[in-house]
Amino acid sequence: MRVVVTGAAGFIGSNLVDHLLASGHEVTGFDNFSTGQESFLAAAQAQARFRLVRGDLLDPAAIGPAVQGADLVVHLAANADVRFGTDHPRRDLEQNVIATHNVLEAMREGGVKHIAFSSTGSVYGEATVFPTPEDATFPVQTSLYGASKIAAEGLISAYCEGFGFRGTVFRFVSILGHRYTHGHVFDFCKSLRHDPTRLRVLGNGRQRKSYLDVSDCIAAIMTAIEKGDEKYAVYNLGTDEYCEVRDSVGWICARLGVTPALDYTGGDRGWIGDNPFIFLATARIRALGWTPRFSIRQGVERTVDYLMANPDILEARA
């Protein structure tokens, strides 16, 4: 296949690019390098079947030529920061909604019909059924991030209906692992590296969260692309377990060999719009033959190991 990956220099994007190249596909990576990292594409750049396009999805003139001739666009580029949406309310709209519109329009104009898209379990808002299935009751959005992702999902499904596209949408739990660059494991490792004697934890530590190792995430994406056959399909991606934030804190500290005093900020949410319980039903993707290899604890530990082995990653961001 000829595959375009937006957000190719990001955490998940660069892992996917490497996987696609290893599987023999031709890959065009598209990235504006606002958060993507050059080093993540170093191995890809050495391969003749890889082409890098630097551009911004808010510029239709950039994405149009990049998708020409593709069989599939995997649209991962996004503002992936769910926590700070209220600090900059236009960012999710631009980077997640308008950018997705521009990708879809570029595909329509170029005759490219299949899009795979990284949505989020946050679209379920505060779900009432756990594990939450893809056809849960109509949710109320509790974050600008979730709202922007559900908007993008709607655009994609409307293009499937209106323009004969095929859409493959993934609602991720939080992804961990190789090249992980932001999130709670990052924040905790960074803090503990600077001061192993204490750790500030948002909320009361009882928030129940789900995680998936990036290698399992990539395997699930490929399974759905290769084995799914619906015009439009949504797949939850996660393990069949969840953990509490304090569990994760314990695993991180044990892996680092530190015993900090824990300072919980309190409350059942870590921030405005935080979901106190995320746990997704994954029967639909499992029915295609996928199963995760790593538990949440293993994913957390692999991430700690990666960050400790790459302190430049840990110190590169504010």
Added chain:
Amino acid sequence: MRVVVTGAAGFIGSNLVDHLLASGHEVTGFDNFSTGQESFLAAAQAQARFRLVRGDLLDPAAIGPAVQGADLVVHLAANADVRFGTDHPRRDLEQNVIATHNVLEAMREGGVKHIAFSSTGSVYGEATVFPTPEDATFPVQTSLYGASKIAAEGLISAYCEGFGFRGTVFRFVSILGHRYTHGHVFDFCKSLRHDPTRLRVLGNGRQRKSYLDVSDCIAAIMTAIEKGDEKYAVYNLGTDEYCEVRDSVGWICARLGVTPALDYTGGDRGWIGDNPFIFLATARIRALGWTPRFSIRQGVERTVDYLMANPDILEARA
């Protein structure tokens, strides 16, 4: 109350403006007159408690000053054309999503906290439960219009969670009645006025649709605004019945005293993204004390009467 109505010169907007003024409220009408009609605001313009602001919601500088000091914004301005979304894929994004973002940002900057919003039953896509409740299973969007409205709903709920807004969202069936300017009754009356001997009907005529008279719609909006007390609430608005397209055709022809040959284009959908069955559960708004006064047939007949009495409306649009 000091109320801002966007889309004030439109069908529903102008009816709401008149109602608000008659109830003693101060009203700022905002419209870009892209489809709104000056004549619909003639009565309002004669009142001291009414102020008209001409502007476009895609211009943040226009909407910002308009909402200053308001207690409530009723955001009705939209691209309301569900049928031709695929002809201009950016229109729904701009006029329904980005415009709503701009309204919310103007409110946030101006300290205005309550927004009422006109969404649509189209957000249920092809529902599987009838009548469809507000908490139906997570739908797949089948039109760009529905996708843009669900995106706007998500933005509003995220502002409620993130910024302490109150959001009152209405999912309308098709609205009929005084100042109706587009839709199937419009198209049929116009066609029959020019040639009463034949009528072309999209689809097989068996599509099941729901309608509500605009006076009942306005009463429901006011009921929810005045009696609702949730931070964020979604209300379906419709009658407790539906009709087939051919029923509606029959009522229109009977009202006009014509007996055209009917030319059905065939198929169970009138156009791409058409929903073959729309029927909304309205227990939630009824629990606040609202009940519609007019049946679907009465709404259709009132609309035919209005259009026949106002042939300039019928001939003003392509």
